[in-house]
Amino acid sequence: MYLTSTYTMTASLRRTLALLQSDLTRGQKEVTTGRHADLGLAMGRGVSESFTVVSARASLEATRASNSMLSSRLDSTQVALSALLSDAQGMRATLMGAQTNGGDPGAIVTQARQALTTFMAKLNSSNAEGFVFGGVNTDQEPVVNYFSDPPQTNKIALDAAFVAEFGFSQSDPAVSTITGPQMKTFLDGAFSSLFSAASWKNDWSRASDTPIRSQVSLSVAIDTSITANEPALQKLAAAYTMMTDLGAEDQGSAAYSTLLQSAMTTLDSGIHALTKTQARLGVIQNTVQTANETMLIQSDTLDAHLHDLEAVDPIEASARVNGLMTQIETAYTLTARISQLSLIKYL
Structure with a gap:
């Protein structure tokens, strides 16, 4: 005959209660989250597929977050280019009007100087990632300030070219003696060379020719910036500078007319090229938007697949929790009754 003590039975029930409580905790978590509480236990080797899906989705989310910052930079770039285009068109309209009546040279010089100032400010704009028009050189201002004191490389180069061509400076009264052909020779020669690609990068620009390259989706990487070295x-810059700093206010009518015509022709070329640059930037923006839309669909697909892998039947999970709670209540009742058993009551 085997005798079982009250303590032994109570201890056994307590162990059972602990297991039931652990199962209840997992069950309640599954009811709340809709997912298996222990993926490894529930899915076995299939859990590796779940981890793969989670990793892929995290990569998509990280890329979309990066694209959000990228879109902000592209929008800022587009706004800056639009402002530059507007200024250029306004300057061209002024020059066009001056073709017939000469205009007010002083007012035109003031407008050109303001346009050049705005031009440099826009190209030197920055955000949290650095200078927008610097290409991969995001840590320094892309364009040298032409109006700096002391003079910088761009101003020094133009002053030297003017003196070498005419024998006097732009502020010298002798500017009035420059003829139309002489001005044309200077503008087409020495002045034009100041704005060649090589001279631009030597005297004006600190930007890189290499644009920023961004991963806009898991499989697509593209150039995503416009640099200050755009033609x-x-x-x-050439059109604004020739009207700002070649002594336009003191020139004779022939030289001044030549200057106006050259500035307008240069502006026309710049406006045409800038429009193409804006269009190229628009293609980049559309590519990023399309990539985001595609990744959103991919994320939704992965979410659905992950749900299929990890989800529990909510009805079954709730029934299991209710059953566990009933078992726990029964176990507590039995434990309480057993703890009251004593041989003394029967002696």
């Missing part, structure tokens, strides 16, 4: 921007 369109060099043309605009």
Whole structure:
């Protein structure tokens, strides 16, 4: 005959209660989250597929977050280019009007100087990632300030070229003696060379020719920046500079007329090229938007697949929790009754 003590039975029930409580905790978690509480236990080797899906989705989310910052930079770039285009068109309209009546040279010089100032400010704009028009050189201003004191490389180069061509500076009264052909020779020769690609990068620009390259989707990487070394921007700077700093206010009518015509022709070329640059930037923006839309669909597909892999039947999970709670209540009742058993009551 085997005798079982009250303590032994109570201890056994307590162990059972602990197991039931652990099962209840997992069950309640599954009811709340809709997922298996222990993926390894529930899915076995299939859990590796779940981890793969989670990793792929995390990569998509990281790329979409990166694209959000990229879109902000592209929008800022597009706004800056639109402002530059507007200024260029306004300057061209002024020059066009001056073709017939000469205009007010002082007012035109002031407008050109303001346009050049705005031009440099736009190209030197920055955000949290660095200078927008710097290409991969995001840590320094892309364009040298032409109006700096002391003079910088771009101003020094133009002053030297003017003196070498005419024998006097732009502020010298002798500017009035420059003829139309002499001005044309200077503008087509020495002045034009100041805005060649090589001279631009030597005297004006600290930007890189290499644009920023971004991974816009898991499989697509594209160039995603416009640098200050765009030919369109060099043309605009040339047009503004020739009207700002070649002594237009003191020139004779023939030289001044030649200057106006050259500035307008240069602006026309710059405006045309800038429009193409904006269109190229628009293609980049559309590519990023399309990539985001595609990744959103991919994320939704992965979410659905992950749900199929990890989800529990909510009805079954709730029934299991209710059953466990009933078992726990029964176990507590039995434990309480057993703890009251004593041989003393029967002696």
